[in-house]
Amino acid sequence: xxxxxxxxxxxxxxxxLGLACLKLGLKLDxxxxxxxxxxxxxxxxxxxxxxDDNRVxxxxxxxxxxxxxxxxxxxxxxxxxxxxxxxxxxxLEIKEMTLEKNSREIxxxxxxxxxxxxxxxxxxxxxxxxxKALEIHKGQLGNxxxxxxxxxxxxxxxxxxxxxxxxxxxxxxxxxKVLKNxxxxxxxxxxxxxxxxxxxxxxxxxxxxxTLKDIVQQTDKESEDRAMVFILMAKALCNQEKFADSKMCxxxxxxxxxxKEATSPVEVSEAYMEIPMQYETxxxxxxxxxxxxxxAAERLKECFGSxxxxxxxxxxxxxxxxxxxxxxxxxxxxxxxxxEIMDASLGPGHVDTIESCQNLSKAYSAIGRRFGDLGLLMxxxxxxxxxxxxxxTGSPPPPLMGLLMEKKEAKSENQKSTSFRLxxxxxxxxxxxxxxxxxxxxxHPVDMARGC
Numbered sequence: 001x002x003x004x005x006x007x008x009x010x011x012x013x014x015x016x017l018g019l020a021c022l023k024l025g026l027k028l029d030x031x032x033x034x035x036x037x038x039x040x041x042x043x044x045x046x047x048x049x050x051x052d053d054n055r056v057x058x059x060x061x062x063x064x065x066x067x068x069x070x071x072x073x074x075x076x077x078x079x080x081x082x083x084x085x086x087x088x089x090x091x092l093e094i095k096e097m098t099l100e101k102n103s104r105e106i107x108x109x110x111x112x113x114x115x116x117x118x119x120x121x122x123x124x125x126x127x128x129x130x131x132k133a134l135e136i137h138k139g140q141l142g143n144x145x146x147x148x149x150x151x152x153x154x155x156x157x158x159x160x161x162x163x164x165x166x167x168x169x170x171x172x173x174x175x176x177k178v179l180k181n182x183x184x185x186x187x188x189x190x191x192x193x194x195x196x197x198x199x200x201x202x203x204x205x206x207x208x209x210x211t212l213k214d215i216v217q218q219t220d221k222e223s224e225d226r227a228m229v230f231i232l233m234a235k236a237l238c239n240q241e242k243f244a245d246s247k248m249c250x251x252x253x254x255x256x257x258x259x260k261e262a263t264s265p266v267e268v269s270e271a272y273m274e275i276p277m278q279y280e281t282x283x284x285x286x287x288x289x290x291x292x293x294x295x296a297a298e299r300l301k302e303c304f305g306s307x308x309x310x311x312x313x314x315x316x317x318x319x320x321x322x323x324x325x326x327x328x329x330x331x332x333x334x335x336x337x338x339x340e341i342m343d344a345s346l347g348p349g350h351v352d353t354i355e356s357c358q359n360l361s362k363a364y365s366a367i368g369r370r371f372g373d374l375g376l377l378m379x380x381x382x383x384x385x386x387x388x389x390x391x392x393t394g395s396p397p398p399p400l401m402g403l404l405m406e407k408k409e410a411k412s413e414n415q416k417s418t419s420f421r422l423x424x425x426x427x428x429x430x431x432x433x434x435x436x437x438x439x440x441x442x443x444h445p446v447d448m449a450r451g452c
Contacts, residue, residue: 022063025070042070065094072116081120082347088116092129107136107147114154120346121309123161130155149178149187156194160201169198189218189225196232205236212236224268227256231274243282250275269299273314276321286321293318309352312341316356319363332363 021044072087095109110133117126134151141147152175159168172195179188192215199208212233219226234249254275257268273296276289297314304310319334339360342353 022067022070025074026066042067042074061094061098065091065098068094076116076119080347081116081345082350085113085116085120085122088113102136102139104136104140104147107133107140110136111151111154118157119309120350121161121352123158127158127162130158144178144181146178146182146184146187149175149182152178153191153194156198160198165198165201169195169202172198185218189215193225193228193232196229196236200232200236200239203239205240208236209233222256222259224256224260224271227253227260227271230256231271231278234278235274238278238281246278246282250278269296269303272296272299273310277317286324290318290321293321307341307344309342309345312338312345312352312356315341316359319359323363328363328367332360332367335360335363 021042025042068087068090072084072091075081075084075087092106092109092113095106099105110129114126114130114133117123117129130151134148134155137145137147137151152171156168156171156175159165159171172191176188176191176195179191192211196208196211196215199205199211212229216226216229216233219229230249230253234246234253237243237246237249253271257271260268272292276292276296279288279292293314297311297318300308300311300314315334315338319331319338322328322330322334335356339353339356342350342356346353
C-alpha cells in the first residue's frame with residue numbers, strides 16, 4: 001500500500017490524496033506498529049479533507065470523524081494523552097452535528113470522552129460530560145437502566161477523585177439499587193466492593209468491615225474479588241490499628257494473588273500496588289514494601305506499557321521508600337523515572353508532573369548534584385507560579401503526590417500514602433468499570449468511512 005501511495009503522490013495533489021491518507025492511516029492504526037507514521041497520515045488527511053469547501057457537506061463528516069479518532073488513537077499510543085483529548089472533543093462535536101440530538105449514541109460518545117479524561121486524572125473538565133451522558137441515558141432509557149447505573153458508578157469515581165466521598169457513596173448506592181433490580185450479580189458485587197472502600201475513605205471502618213464480611217461469602221474461594229476484599233479488610237483493620245489481623249488479611253490476599261499472576265495480571269498488579277502501602281503504614285518497615293512495589297511496576301508495564309501514569313506513581317513511591325532507607329542515589333533514580341513517565345503520560349503542565357519535578361530537584365540537591373535539565377527548570381518555574389496562585393487565591397494544594405521529600409513531618413508522611421492511594425484507587429475502580437486508559441474502541445462513523 002505504501003508503494004502504491006508513493007506512485008499516487010506523483011500524479012495527484014495533496015487535496016486529492018486525502019482519502020488515500022485516511023485509508024493508509026487506518027491500516028497502520030490497525031497494525032499498531034508505527035504510531036508516528038499513523039499520525040503523519042492522519043494529519044495529512046485532516047488538512048486535505050477539512051477544507052472550507054468540504055465542511056458544509058454532510059457526507060464528509062463521518063470521514064472527518066474517522067480522521068479525528070485516528071489522530072486521538074495515534075497520540076494516545078505515543079503517550080500524548082492531553083493532545084488526544086482535543087481530537088476526541090472534535091469527535092464528539094462531529095457526532096453532535098451528525099446524529100439525532102440527545103440520542104443514545106451521543107450519550108455513549110460523551111462517556112467515551114469521559115474515559116479519556118480519567119486517563120489524565122482531569123476530573124473537573126470531565127464532570128460536565130459525565131453528567132451529560134447520565135442526562136441523555138436517563139431520557140432515552142429511564143432511571144433504572146444499566147447504562148444509567150454505569151454512569152452513576154463512573155460519577156462515583158469522579159467524586160472520589162475530587163475527594164467528595166459522601167457524593168461518591170450516594171452515587172454508588174443509587175447504582176447498587178439498579179444493578180440489584182437487574183440481577184447483575186458480578187456488577188453488584190463490584191459495586192459493594194466500591195461501597196466498602198468509600199466507607200473506609202469516610203472513616204466508617206466498622207461499617208466497611210461488616211460490608212466486606214458480607215461480600216466475602218459471595219466470592220469464589222480463589223477469585224481476584226476475594227483477594228481484593230481481604231486487601232480492603234486489611235485496610236480498614238489497619239486504620240483501627242489492629243495490625244496483626246490486618247497482616248493476616250494481607251497474607252491471605254497474597255496467597256490468592258500468587259496463583260493468579262498468569263491469568264489475571266492486571267488485577268494482580270493493582271493489588272500489589274496497595275499491599276506495600278499497608279505494610280508501610282503498619283510497621284514503617286519500607287523494606288517489606290519495596291518488593292511488592294517493584295512487582296507491581298513490572299506487571300503494570302506488561303499490561304499498560306511503560307509510560308502509564310500508574311507506573312509513574314509506583315516509581316514515585318519507590319523513591320519515597322528509598323528516602324526512608326537513606327539511599328539518596330536510588331531516590332534520585334526513582335524520582336527521575338517517575339518524572340519522565342508523568343511528563344509523557346499526563347503532560348508537562350499537569351500538577352502531578354510538576355510535583356514530580358519538585359521531588360526530583362530535591363533529590364538532586366540531597367546528593368549534591370546540579371540539575372541542568374532545561375525541562376526540569378521550566379517545570380519548577382511552573383510549580384513556583386502555581387504555589388503563588390494558590391497562596392493568592394487561598395486554594396488548597398493539589399490532592400495528589402504531595403511533598404514526599406519532607407520525611408520528618410508527620411503531615412507529609414501521611415500525604416505520601418494518601419496521594420498514591422488516591423491514584424491507585426481511581427485506577428482500580430475505573431478498571432472495575434472496564435474503563436481502560438487507551439482509546440481502543442472506534443465510534444460508529446469510522447465504520448461509515450471505511451467504505452470510502
